[in-house]
Amino acid sequence: MQRLNLKQLAERSQGFAPGHRACAGCAFPSIIRMLLAAGADYNLVIANATGCMEVVTTIMPYSAWPVPWVHNAFENAAATIGGIEKAYKALVKKGKIKETGKPVKFVAIGGDGGTYDIGFQALSGAIERGHDFLYVLYDNEGYMNTGIQRSSATPMYAHTTTSPSGKVIPGKQQPRKDLTKIIAMHRPKYAAQGSPAFWNDLVKKFQKGLEVEGPAFIAVLSTCPPGWGTPENISIELTKLAVETRFWPLYEYEDGYWKVNYKPRKFVPVEEFLKPQGRFKHILKRPELIKQIQDEIEKNWEELLWLESRKPKEE
Amino acid sequence: MEKGKFIKMALTGNEAYAYAMKQINPDVVAAYPITPATEIVQIFSKYVADGLVDTEFVPVESEHSALSACVGASVAGARVMTGTSSQGLALMHEILYIAAGLRLPIVMAVVNRALSAPINIHGDQSDTMGSRDSGWIQVYTENADEAYHSVIMAIKIAETVNLPAMVMLDGFIISHEMEVVNTLPDEAVREFIGDRKPLYNLFDFDNPITVGPLDLQDYYFEHKRQQMEAMFNAKKVIPEIVKEYNEKFGTDIPAFVEPYRLEDAEYAVVAMSSAAGTMKEVIDAWRERGEKVGLLRLRITRPFPYEELRKYLGGLKAVGVMDRAESHSTQGGPMLQEIKAALYDLETRPKVTGFVFGLGGRDFDDEQANKILEMVKELKDGKELPLYSFIGVRE
Ligand SMILES: Cc1ncc(C[n+]2csc(CCOP(=O)(O)OP(=O)(O)O)c2C)c(N)n1
Ligand code: SF4
Ligand SMILES: [Mg+2]
Numbered sequence: 001m002q003r004l005n006l007k008q009l010a011e012r013s014q015g016f017a018p019g020h021r022a023c024a025g026c027a028f029p030s031i032i033r034m035l036l037a038a039g040a041d042y043n044l045v046i047a048n049a050t051g052c053m054e055v056v057t058t059i060m061p062y063s064a065w066p067v068p069w070v071h072n073a074f075e076n077a078a079a080t081i082g083g084i085e086k087a088y089k090a091l092v093k094k095g096k097i098k099e100t101g102k103p104v105k106f107v108a109i110g111g112d113g114g115t116y117d118i119g120f121q122a123l124s125g126a127i128e129r130g131h132d133f134l135y136v137l138y139d140n141e142g143y144m145n146t147g148i149q150r151s152s153a154t155p156m157y158a159h160t161t162t163s164p165s166g167k168v169i170p171g172k173q174q175p176r177k178d179l180t181k182i183i184a185m186h187r188p189k190y191a192a193q194g195s196p197a198f199w200n201d202l203v204k205k206f207q208k209g210l211e212v213e214g215p216a217f218i219a220v221l222s223t224c225p226p227g228w229g230t231p232e233n234i235s236i237e238l239t240k241l242a243v244e245t246r247f248w249p250l251y252e253y254e255d256g257y258w259k260v261n262y263k264p265r266k267f268v269p270v271e272e273f274l275k276p277q278g279r280f281k282h283i284l285k286r287p288e289l290i291k292q293i294q295d296e297i298e299k300n301w302e303e304l305l306w307l308e309s310r311k312p313k314e315e
Numbered sequence: 316m317e318k319g320k321f322i323k324m325a326l327t328g329n330e331a332y333a334y335a336m337k338q339i340n341p342d343v344v345a346a347y348p349i350t351p352a353t354e355i356v357q358i359f360s361k362y363v364a365d366g367l368v369d370t371e372f373v374p375v376e377s378e379h380s381a382l383s384a385c386v387g388a389s390v391a392g393a394r395v396m397t398g399t400s401s402q403g404l405a406l407m408h409e410i411l412y413i414a415a416g417l418r419l420p421i422v423m424a425v426v427n428r429a430l431s432a433p434i435n436i437h438g439d440q441s442d443t444m445g446s447r448d449s450g451w452i453q454v455y456t457e458n459a460d461e462a463y464h465s466v467i468m469a470i471k472i473a474e475t476v477n478l479p480a481m482v483m484l485d486g487f488i489i490s491h492e493m494e495v496v497n498t499l500p501d502e503a504v505r506e507f508i509g510d511r512k513p514l515y516n517l518f519d520f521d522n523p524i525t526v527g528p529l530d531l532q533d534y535y536f537e538h539k540r541q542q543m544e545a546m547f548n549a550k551k552v553i554p555e556i557v558k559e560y561n562e563k564f565g566t567d568i569p570a571f572v573e574p575y576r577l578e579d580a581e582y583a584v585v586a587m588s589s590a591a592g593t594m595k596e597v598i599d600a601w602r603e604r605g606e607k608v609g610l611l612r613l614r615i616t617r618p619f620p621y622e623e624l625r626k627y628l629g630g631l632k633a634v635g636v637m638d639r640a641e642s643h644s645t646q647g648g649p650m651l652q653e654i655k656a657a658l659y660d661l662e663t664r665p666k667v668t669g670f671v672f673g674l675g676g677r678d679f680d681d682e683q684a685n686k687i688l689e690m691v692k693e694l695k696d697g698k699e700l701p702l703y704s705f706i707g708v709r710e
Contacts, residue, residue, distance in 0.1 A: 043520040047387060058528035068517050070390050071527035072413055076383035079375065083345060083387025083395075086371035088518065090342035090393055093369060096510070097392070097518055104518065122383065125376030 001207050004037065009203065012040035020064040021056040025225040025232025027239060028053050028138045030196045035107070035136060036066070038206030042105040043067075045088075047081040049114030050074035052145040052224075053138060075118035078126035081108040081133045105210050106133040112153035113143040116179050127186040127215040134209040134216045137179070140224040148227045152177040155247075156296065157289055158279045160227075165282035170289060175296050180219045184253040189214035191253040195221050197240035201250055201261055208252075221248045229278015238276065244268040246301050251308075258307040270294050319565030321497030328489035331463040331496050332398060332424040332482075333358035337368055338504040339470055342393035342511075345373035345384035350436045351486040352400040352426035378403035382410040382421075389419035390526050392513040394470070397421065400486060401428035401442045408446065411479075415450025416542060417527060420473035420480070420511070423451075424466055427588070427639075428486040429675045437676020438486030440588070444640040444649045450542060452480035452549055453617040455587045459484070459494045464566055467499070470508045472556050476549045477514065478542075485589040487676060499564060507563065550618045571620035573612040574627050576602055580609035582633040582665070582695040584687060585624075585654060587613050590637060590672070590679045597684035608688060613650065621657035628658060631665040633695035635687055638703075639673045647671070647703035666694050669703030683707045 004012065013033040022029050032053075036044070044067045048054045054071050057064040072080040085106045091097045108126075110119055115137045123135060142160050143149040150163040156175045159165040163172035184191040189212035194202035202220065209216035221242055223235035230238060242248035245268045250261040270293050274280040283289040326334060333355050336344065346356045356374075363372045371388075375381045381397050389395045399407065404425060414421050429435040430442055443453060452472060456462040462484040469480040484490060499507075515524055530538060554570040561568060575595055577583060586594045591612040601608050611627050613620075628634050636655075638648020646652055651669030658664045670687050673679045683706045694700050 043518075045391075045517065055529050058525050060528045060530045060534045063525035063528060065525055066523060068520065068523045069525045070387065070517070072383055072386050073409060076380060076410070079345075079380035079383035080387035082373060082375075082380075083343065083384030083389075084391045084517070085387075086343050086345075086373050086384070087388035087391035087393035087395075090369070090371040090388075091391070093371075094342065096342075097516075101520065121376060122380045125380055128376070129373070 009037040012037040015066040017064040025235045027223040027235045031220050034203050035206050038203045043102045045106050047077045047108045049077035049110035051111035051114050074114050076122050077108040077110045078123040081106050082126045082131040085131050109136045112139045113151045116152045116177050127188050137219040138222040140222045142227050144224050144227045157283045183217045190216040193219045195239040195243050197236050241273045245270045245273045246297050247273050260308050316500050316503040324496050324498050325493050326496045327491050327493050328459040328484045329354035331459040335463045335466040337362045338501050340368045341370050341396045343371045343388035343395045345375050345381045346397045347378045347381045349400045349403040351490045352398050355398040378406040382407040385421045386414050389421050391517045394511045395421045398424035400426040404442045411449035414479045418477040422469045423481040425481050425483045426486045426490045427483050435675040438488050439639045439674045441640040454482045454615050456484050460496045463496050468560050474511050475552050476545045478545050488589045546618050571615045572623045575610040577609035581607040582691050583609045584635040585611045586637045594684050624657045629661045633691050634665045634667045635691035636669045638671050668700045670706045672706040
């Protein structure tokens, strides 16, 4: 696998076009560029779930996509890419199309709503059936396209329009669903969690996810300034803080074994990640609630290290 | 194939569907089991396992994903088929519209079954009547033989007009009854349908395309208008393809409607699917008694054949429309309403009443058929009848 420097990344991002309507500071355009850069060795075909990304990148008659791209509905990106992949196989097998040039790779992209929630079944089914595809989740921790509603990716105590911080209830009452682990337990070829701030790590993960034959899954944290209540100019920094606080650990699952890709030397308290975000404003003066979030982080981190401790047997 | 030289096979409706699919040898089939259509996927899986087709079969985890995968595969240029029934079709509902709106010629073999609740596995047409306005071409067949030929023709029709098509047969009554089916040789089927010629190549990586973008106030309407143009075009194309098929193979399949003993009729019933078969026999008996009664079998409901309906029904004194589905509007079954609308602006038009019958697979028998004919005759003779009546139900 080729290690890509920043210059190569920029050259290889295959012209994801400017002029799309993502908000200033939205993190997913950077994620798309890294995906396209990692995918430049292949011919990519993308199926995109309904959500912010689909909406802002393809407003008729414009499209920001430099690769074949298909939108079907909200909950079925995984089923759609499965159909495309099978069609390609069938058409090649029957000689109706020729394999030329670079190998073709199939990618589905969905937001957290389209992945953790409404599209969960289709994704689970597609991985179980072993379709050859990479699923990229851009996780902005809420249904942003419909105006910032809670999803099962929304963190505990975050304010959204359907988990509002009220006089009695301080935002979302439940911790996040641990989707990457759930997906890993489907035993795909590859599963990982990445962050755009760690571009080197993320690009490598995209490269791996594309290279394997069979299902792969990569969850990427994606800042949403209007949804998170954050200034536009700290989006990437926030995805760094999320990792430094271990709120969003970077790890991989490969061949049944886990690897934590980044272990912060000094643990930054989660408060530092919460502080700049308007969606947590209502709990900043409630240390007992912040402690619950911190405890949740410690628990998950411990579990991750425990998972990682199981190493392949030496031959 | 020499015209009329069919290969006679004893097949159930489901077997006829699956056999047609085998001969079509689609590129991709994605499907999910549901009674009474389950056998279609079972038989087809066996064809795949035995290497009798080179289809990529996708045994999905739901009907929603079945049709979603079909959409993906069809966008990718493949010839795609699926099959379902009842709850499965209901679960596909969202994607039915997307398949039609993206102008994908997917062909679906449907076995009609009642919708829950109460849960029931037997035949009525509430499932597909609920998909009336989804933009699919909709063909209701009377028996296994017609279902077989209709599925083959549907491929060519769908791919000519770039719209999806669903072919229906009645659950259990046809899906599980064995009949003699006049099949064609494989080559005849393949020659008739040819290869799909997709409008674009998704895998042209030098000229990448975006499919299914956000289409707002400034374009959506034009795209919907074009979609309607395809449905108007289907009205022209369907009779041509049915005619071509009949002439080539010696079948005798009607296009939109089948008139039965209507020549000098004064009154008639409109029936669909297997109930039309029962009704024809009862009408024969009435004819023997000198009654001037006939039947119009409605075979295709999308596009809706209003010209044909006006032509055959316009001059009658009274018409009874049979619906094996409710519309829950209190205004009668869905076909009653559409047929009335079709006849409305004729200078002279028949009196029309409706009958809802056979829900949840309730047997439709001679007694009910006689009752319907008696009532339509009364209507012809000037008696006032309700908007519509329930036939064969305990009140
Ligand atoms: C079946 C269905 N239900 C609801 C919607 C409305 N809807 C569109 S996008 C969306 C939320 C998307 O959330 P997510 O997947 O997290 O993507 P984001 O917009 O946050 O990027 C919803 C609820 C829909 N399009 N389809
Ligand atoms: S609302 Fe959020 S996710 Fe959507 S485009 Fe704006 S920043 Fe991106
Ligand atoms: Mg989201």
